[in-house]
Amino acid sequence: MEGVVDAPFRQILTAIGGIDQCVTEFLRVTDQRLPHKVFRRLCPELDSQSRTAAGTPVALQLLGGKPEWMAVNGERAAYLGAHEVDINFGCPAKAVNNHDGGACLLQTPQRIYDIVSAVRREVPAHIPVTAKIRLGFGARTGYLDIARAVEDAGAARLVVHARSKVDGYKPPAYWHQVGEIEQRASIPIVVNGDIFTVADYHxxxxxxxxxxxxxxxGLLRCPDLALQIKASITGEHYTPMDWPTVAGWVKLHFDMGKPLYPRKYLGNRLKQWLSHLRLNYAGAALMFEQIKRVNDEATLDAAFDPFTNGRVEHTQPAA
Ligand SMILES: Cc1cc2nc3c(=O)[nH]c(=O)nc-3n(C[C@H](O)[C@H](O)[C@H](O)COP(=O)(O)O)c2cc1C
Known part of the structure; x- marks a missing residue:
C-alpha cells in the first residue's frame, strides 16, 4: 500500500505471521528505465531473495501506461531478483490516473492486454507476472473483458478489488462480482476488499x-488477522494479540523508521498506523488521542511506555 506498507512494515506484519505473500507499494513507471537504487529503495528485500526476514516472498509492483517502459522496468525488476512482477491497474488516485496509470486503464482492456503482454515477454518465463484490477472504472461493468485481457496476456494470477474506481473505498465490496470472473477464469483469482475480520474472510x-x-x-487494523484466519481454517485454538503486544510491534515499526525517514515524518507514520489500529483496540484509540498533535520524537517514544510495559524486546522479528 503506497505511502503505508513499506519494507519495515512488511517485515513486522510477516514476522507476526500468517501471511503467504506481500506486494510492494507501486513503482511509478513513465518513460525511462528506473535506476537500480529506486528498485532497491522500494524493495530492499530484492537483496535477500525477495523475501522478508520472516521468509515471506514479496512481489514487486509496477504502475504505468506505456507497455515498452513497463516491460523494460519489469525486466529490470526480474534482473534485480524480484520473485514476481505485479502490475497495478487499480489505483484510483487522481494524480496517478491523470498520468495514464492505475485504474484509468480499466476503460481500455486492449491497453491492459498490451501492457501485461509486453511485461510478460520481457520478464523471464520462470518469474510470474501478475495483475491487480478493480471491477471497472465508472460502473462495475466490463470486468469480464478486463480479466480476460489480463489472462490472455499471460498473467499468472489476478487480484480483484471488488469495487469500481468510482466506488473508491466506499462499502460494500461486491465479492459476488469477483465470483463471475472466478467462474470463467483459468488462472487463480484473488478476492480483495473489506476483509476486516475472520467472518469477512469466510x-x-x-x-x-x-x-x-x-x-x-484489515492487517493494519488487526495485525494478526492472517493468524486468526489460519486458525479458523485449521481449527487450532488461537488467542488474538492484545493491545500491549500490538503496541510492542508498533514501537518497533516506529524505531525502524528512525534511520529511514526525516524526523518530521516519523510522527505521521505512527499516527497513520494508529488511525487504523484504533478501530480495533481501545488502547490504540487512547494513544492516538494522546499523540495526535505531538511531533517531538522523545515524547512519541515515551507515549509507548504505559502500553508496552517492557514487552517490546520480546516481539522483535527474526533477523
Ligand atoms: C493508502 C492506500 C494505499 C494503497 N496503495 C496500493 C498500492 O500501492 N498497490 C496496490 O495494489 N493497492 C494499493 N492500495 C489498495 C489496497 O491494496 C486494496 O486493494 C484496497 O485497500 C482494498 O482492500 P482492503 O479493504 O483490504 O484494504 C492502497 C490502498 C490504500 C488505502
Whole structure:
C-alpha cells in the first residue's frame, strides 16, 4: 500500500505471521528505465531473495501506461531478483490516473492486454507476472473483458478489488462480482476488499468462490488477522494479540523508521498506523488521542511506555 506498507512494515506484519505473500507499494513507471537504487529503495528485500526476514516472498509492483517502459522496468525488476512482477491497474488516485496509470486503464482492456503482454515477454518465463484490477472504472461493468485481457496476456494470477474506481473505498465490496470472473477464469483469482475480520474472510470466499484473499487495511487494523484466519481454517485454538503486544510491534515499526525517514515524518507514520489500529483496540484509540498533535520524537517514544510495559524486546522479528 503506497505511502503505508513499506519494507519495515512488511517485515513486522510477516514476522507476526500468517501471511503467504506481500506486494510492494507501486513503482511509478513513465518513460525511462528506473535506476537500480529506486528498485532497491522500494524493495530492499530484492537483496535477500525477495523475501522478508520472516521468509515471506514479496512481489514487486509496477504502475504505468506505456507497455515498452513497463516491460523494460519489469525486466529490470526480474534482473534485480524480484520473485514476481505485479502490475497495478487499480489505483484510483487522481494524480496517478491523470498520468495514464492505475485504474484509468480499466476503460481500455486492449491497453491492459498490451501492457501485461509486453511485461510478460520481457520478464523471464520462470518469474510470474501478475495483475491487480478493480471491477471497472465508472460502473462495475466490463470486468469480464478486463480479466480476460489480463489472462490472455499471460498473467499468472489476478487480484480483484471488488469495487469500481468510482466506488473508491466506499462499502460494500461486491465479492459476488469477483465470483463471475472466478467462474470463467483459468488462472487463480484473488478476492480483495473489506476483509476486516475472520467472518469477512469466510464470506468473501463463499461469495466469490475464490480460494485466496488479499488483505490491505484489515492487517493494519488487526495485525494478526492472517493468524486468526489460519486458525479458523485449521481449527487450532488461537488467542488474538492484545493491545500491549500490538503496541510492542508498533514501537518497533516506529524505531525502524528512525534511520529511514526525516524526523518530521516519523510522527505521521505512527499516527497513520494508529488511525487504523484504533478501530480495533481501545488502547490504540487512547494513544492516538494522546499523540495526535505531538511531533517531538522523545515524547512519541515515551507515549509507548504505559502500553508496552517492557514487552517490546520480546516481539522483535527474526533477523
Ligand atoms: C493508502 C492506500 C494505499 C494503497 N496503495 C496500493 C498500492 O500501492 N498497490 C496496490 O495494489 N493497492 C494499493 N492500495 C489498495 C489496497 O491494496 C486494496 O486493494 C484496497 O485497500 C482494498 O482492500 P482492503 O479493504 O483490504 O484494504 C492502497 C490502498 C490504500 C488505502
Amino acid at each position: 464470506k468473501a470466499l463463499s461469495e466469490s468462490g475464490c480460494r485466496d484473499v488479499m488483505i490491505g487495511r
